[in-house]
Amino acid sequence: MSFAIIQAKKSLIFEDVPVGAVIVDDNGYIIAKGYNQIQKKQNPLMHAELIAIQKALKKSKYLNNFTLYVTLEPCPMCAGAIILSRIGKVVYGASDPKAGAVDSLFNLLNDKRLNHRCKVISGILAEESSNLLKSFFHKLRLSKKRNES
Amino acid sequence: MSFAIIQAKKSLIFEDVPVGAVIVDDNGYIIAKGYNQIQKKQNPLMHAELIAIQKALKKSKYLNNFTLYVTLEPCPMCAGAIILSRIGKVVYGASDPKAGAVDSLFNLLNDKRLNHRCKVISGILAEESSNLLKSFFHKLRLSKKRNES
Numbered sequence: 001m002s003f004a005i006i007q008a009k010k011s012l013i014f015e016d017v018p019v020g021a022v023i024v025d026d027n028g029y030i031i032a033k034g035y036n037q038i039q040k041k042q043n044p045l046m047h048a049e050l051i052a053i054q055k056a057l058k059k060s061k062y063l064n065n066f067t068l069y070v071t072l073e074p075c076p077m078c079a080g081a082i083i084l085s086r087i088g089k090v091v092y093g094a095s096d097p098k099a100g101a102v103d104s105l106f107n108l109l110n111d112k113r114l115n116h117r118c119k120v121i122s123g124i125l126a127e128e129s130s131n132l133l134k135s136f137f138h139k140l141r142l143s144k145k146r147n148e149s
Numbered sequence: 150m151s152f153a154i155i156q157a158k159k160s161l162i163f164e165d166v167p168v169g170a171v172i173v174d175d176n177g178y179i180i181a182k183g184y185n186q187i188q189k190k191q192n193p194l195m196h197a198e199l200i201a202i203q204k205a206l207k208k209s210k211y212l213n214n215f216t217l218y219v220t221l222e223p224c225p226m227c228a229g230a231i232i233l234s235r236i237g238k239v240v241y242g243a244s245d246p247k248a249g250a251v252d253s254l255f256n257l258l259n260d261k262r263l264n265h266r267c268k269v270i271s272g273i274l275a276e277e278s279s280n281l282l283k284s285f286f287h288k289l290r291l292s293k294k295r296n297e298s
Contacts, residue, residue, distance in 0.1 A: 044234050045203065054194065061191050076226075077229025081194055083225065086193070106255070111254075
């Protein structure tokens with residue numbers, strides 16, 4: 001997860017919400033990385049997980065034997081991409097009460113009606129992941145206030 | 150929707166499940182098109198809607214003033230992408246009882262907890278859209294039987 005946090009910090013360069021993801025194989029090798037690039041690419045779909053999954057899919061059509069580490073609970077789009085790419089295990093840091101689709105708002109990764117389910121571990125380095133986000137939004141609010149005054 | 154069906158038929162060239170999508174502006178002009186390319190690209194995320202949305206996002210960061218026409222009810226990933234890109238209206242053909250995330254299994258496009266909701270019209274050219282899918286799966290089953298015998 002600490003590698004995912006390093007990725008998250010890269011988001012900050014373009015003032016993107018700091019979220020990072022890595023995909024790791026059975027031997028612990030990182031096969032794909034991603035960080036939020038919504039501002040950088042001016043594209044609201046450029047979530048860390050989706051970027052990492054797309055990269056991993058260039059190496060394997062399905063990702064059953066891989067683990068996705070991501071600093072924030074995946075949203076519906078990313079959870080859907082996790083199901084479609086059949087990722088075996090997801091480890092996430094901070095919960096997302098506004099859009100989390102793994103535990104918070106939906107339980108997409110373990111819905112018996114869908115054709116894939118995966119192991120989920122939550123709360124790993126949650127405080128570090130969450131503090132990165134809090135600090136980002138705090139600075140954003142300060143900057144907005146400055147611009148308004 | 151008939152343009153989305155034309156797109157869906159393109160999927161068949163590479164033996165992909167026939168689903169097609171178009172995104173249309175306020176004046177009725179098509180600004181992006183997509184068809185299922187999972188087999189063609191050997192990538193399980195290459196859904197018609199996601200391809201069309203990614204193309205449309207090259208023209209506009211958000212898609213509030215656009216309508217997505219798609220021959221099959223969107224899955225969780227595509228519904229999530231619709232929310233993130235803030236598409237104003239979604240018109241779909243056939244329902245998807247196995248993975249539909251608009252009406253069948255989930256109601257992602259009109260969930261008050263998420264930060265975007267869009268107008269939805271369903272059942273437009275549903276029979277044509279559905280017949281394309283049925284015919285595809287029928288041929289697939291016949292072909293499998295032939296290979297097994």
